[in-house]
Amino acid sequence: MRANIIGTGSYAPPRVLKNQELERIVDTSDDWITSRTGIKERRIADNETTNDIATKAAKSAIKAAGVSPKDIDLIVAGTVTPEMLFPSTACFVQANIGANRGIPAFDVSAACSGFLYALDVADKYIRSGISKKALVIGVDIFSNIIDWKDRNTCVLFGDGAGAVVLSAEKGKSGILSTHIHADGHYWKMLYTPLGVASSPFHNKPAEKSYLKMQGNEIFKIAVRTMGAACQEALDSNGLKAEDISLLIPHQANMRIISATAERLGLPEEKVYINLDRYGNTSAGSIPLALDEAVKKGLIKRNDIILFVAFGGGLTWASAMVRW
Ligand code: ACO
Secondary structure (H helix, E strand, O other): OOOEEEEEEEEEEEEEHHHHHHOOOOOOOOOOHHHHHHOOOEEEEOOOOHHHHHHEEEHHHHHHOOOOOOHHHHHEEEOOOOOOOOOOHHHHHHHHHHOOOOEEEEEEHHHHHHHHHHHHHHHHHHOOOOOOOOEEEEHHHHHOOOOOOOHHHHHHOOOOEEEEEEEEEEOEEEEEEEEEOOOOHHHHHHEEEOOOOOOOOOOOOOOOOOOOOOHHHHHHHHHHHHHHHHHHHHHHOOOOHHOOOOOEEEEOOHHHHHHHHHHHOHHHHHHHOOOOOOOOOOOHHHOOOOOOOOHOOOOOOOOOOEEEEEEEOOOOEEEEEEO
């Protein structure tokens, strides 16, 4: 039994924040951002929450799959910017889309690898026969946790959501492999402290709940781990880089993506890029890119699609799919 992706959907808030507007907020320039990252603009959720945008992406994936919300028997959402500490984003989506009461719904926390972590979990539920139709979501609203005075980070991120519906089917197509990894020793490279309610028992003041990042260090590790994760996926399926029809990498930085593609020897046209328009949308990044690629007709039956991500944790992950 394999998990087939039978529908994709995505949603990005309509508010566009261009590099030129950022020039008026922090000491930066369109030229610096473009040349160091490849990002030209990103979307900002000025009026919508994580649950809102996750629900929109989920509804569009369910519609594309041609199934009813009542067919869904598992919901897993990857996010590190939930609207509430609890209930989970997945629980809100369950209620918002009108899925059946009683099905399992939960979030996984793996920052930018969140969607692939969620996909890994759902794939295992399907392979084991527990789930027949799973909804997998990647969603983040980083604009809520960014220090908008910090030019090192505020130019990099954007808000967005994507989702897929997985269906248990026999045959050659579907998710061929998933690999997920973490190294908590590197946690300080990228983290966001939790803003806590004031307690008379705390003797340490809470840190501001802003994202903190050692960009330069992450950059080097990202280049290494993205390349190694792609190779691991190829090796475990007995495939070669030339078998890849499309690489859909986490959209963090154009230079990281180019280095990964170069290491694999993949030509530009086999790498899907949309970070110029969305920036780094964390867990939203891969399913948002996948949905665009599907809608543009870039993916055909039997194509081999490789997804690869890295993020806070540090975490990294891959998924290989035969379409
Ligand atoms: N505008 C202008 N100058 C800037 C800006 C900015 N927005 N940001 C930093 N600079 C300056 C720095 O202050 C530094 O100046 P200095 O030399 O006077 O000290 C100079 O530019 C160079 O800074 P570097 O950090 O060396 O720049 P680098 O080329 O490494 O690019 C970047 C920085 C874009 C952050 C890069 O390191 C990167 O992309 N790292 C990976 C980050 C990432 O992907 N994080 C997300 C992980 S996924 C997740 O889980 C969320």
